[in-house]
Amino acid sequence: MKYANSVLDLIGNTPLVKLNKVTAGLEATVLVKLEYLNPGGSAKDRIAVKMLDEAAREGKIKPGGTVVEPTSGNTGVAMAMVAQQRGYKCVFVVPDKVGVDKRAVLAAYGAEVVVTPTAVAADSPQSYYGVSDRLVTEIPGAYKPDQFSNPNGPLSHYETTGPEVWRDTEGKLTHFVAGVGTGGTITGTGRFLREVSAHRAEADGGEVQIIGADPEGSVYSGGTGRPYLVEGVGEDIWPDSYDPSVPHKIIAVSDNDAFAMTRRLAREEGLLVGGSSGMAVVAALEVAKGLGAGSVVVVLLPDSGRGYLGKIFDDAWMQSYGFLKVTDEPAIGDVLK
Numbered sequence: 392m393k394y395a396n397s398v399l400d401l402i403g404n405t406p407l408v409k410l411n412k413v414t415a416g417l418e419a420t421v422l423v424k425l426e427y428l429n430p431g432g433s434a435k436d437r438i439a440v441k442m443l444d445e446a447a448r449e450g451k452i453k454p455g456g457t458v459v460e461p462t463s464g465n466t467g468v469a470m471a472m473v474a475q476q477r478g479y480k481c482v483f484v485v486p487d488k489v490g491v492d493k494r495a496v497l498a499a500y501g502a503e504v505v506v507t508p509t510a511v512a513a514d515s516p517q518s519y520y521g522v523s524d525r526l527v528t529e530i531p532g533a534y535k536p537d538q539f540s541n542p543n544g545p546l547s548h549y550e551t552t553g554p555e556v557w558r559d560t561e562g563k564l565t566h567f568v569a570g571v572g573t574g575g576t577i578t579g580t581g582r583f584l585r586e587v588s589a590h591r592a593e594a595d596g597g598e599v600q601i602i603g604a605d606p607e608g609s610v611y612s613g614g615t616g617r618p619y620l621v622e623g624v625g626e627d628i629w630p631d632s633y634d635p636s637v638p639h640k641i642i643a644v645s646d647n648d649a650f651a652m653t654r655r656l657a658r659e660e661g662l663l664v665g666g667s668s669g670m671a672v673v674a675a676l677e678v679a680k681g682l683g684a685g686s687v688v689v690v691l692l693p694d695s696g697r698g699y700l701g702k703i704f705d706d707a708w709m710q711s712y713g714f715l716k717v718t719d720e721p722a723i724g725d726v727l728k
């Protein structure tokens with residue numbers, strides 16, 4: 392019989408699939424890593440199990456304890472799943488720009504959700520960082536994993552995501568592209584891939600080039616943290632979970648381009664993914680433009696599009712922000728007109 396002993400054993404080992412349509416005209420091979428196939432639905436499953444199990448090993452949380460975390464949703468889902476398996480309660484603090492669907496998923500796992508305003512400074516007591524800091528001191532037995540400072544976040548990607556990409560491409564990838572939120576994905580995966588390819592011959596591609604994708608306005612690409620709408624990526628502060636020496640390059644992507652590509656991935660590649668995935672693919676195609684046939688670009692797609700049906704995939708929402716230009720192309724939802 393082939394089965395896993397627990398849902399947590401199904402985390403990781405996500406597949407790579409080649410992009411065939413949105414890459415028209417490009418010579419390089421562009422492969423996407425489907426993190427939405429993790430059991431909690433995102434790349435965050437990897438960091439959640441690593442952070443909570445290390446905390447338990449160090450005695451920072453015990454069965455019956457409470458996990459408190461500021462999270463844009465995916466980390467919450469992942470922690471809620473791990474917490475359920477390990478016997479912890481959960482309280483999550485989310486900014487109000489996070490979709491209702493994502494919040495409902497957290498509640499479905501039995502977690503408590505506290506919503507905070509997006510339009511306040513990061514150091515304000517009302518910010519999602521400020522509120523979670525207060526809750527962790529008020530709730531007895533509470534533990535805040537803090538994905539923005541916890542070294543086990545990047546470490547989980549160093550131990551799993553990086554080796555998987557190297558193994559599945561048989562050491563042939565030349566470029567790795569990922570969006571930057573906490574920076575854990577790019578820091579851990581990028582560090583592993585750089586190390587393992589550091590002495591690879593130039594003829595075989597040399598050192599793997601690590602490219603971060605960032606929303607226009609975020610600090611990683613030189614912005615000040617101006618609000619953008621793509622969720623899960625970009626920052627207005629520099630967190631410890633991000634090591635800026637790992638990426639060779641950061642590419643800024645507008646919300647408009649990220650969302651347009653997110654919709655194309657569903658319609659042209661059959662990949663229903665979130666806005667940060669579209670953003671990463673925009674950056675990857677920009678990189679791939681200058682590359683020849685021997686190049687292999689791997690792009691990490693962090694989550695599914697299901698949490699964004701009322702936003703990126705909703706024509707009225709897109710038009711309200713001026714994203715969806717009126718064209719002759721039929722829009723989603725126009726089928727019956």
Ligand code: PMP
Nearest residue numbers: 571572573574575576623667693
């Ligand atoms: N995309 C989404 C949807 C996310 O939730 C996150 C995590 N914040 C990221 C991308 C970025 O990943 P990381 O935090 O590892 O930089």
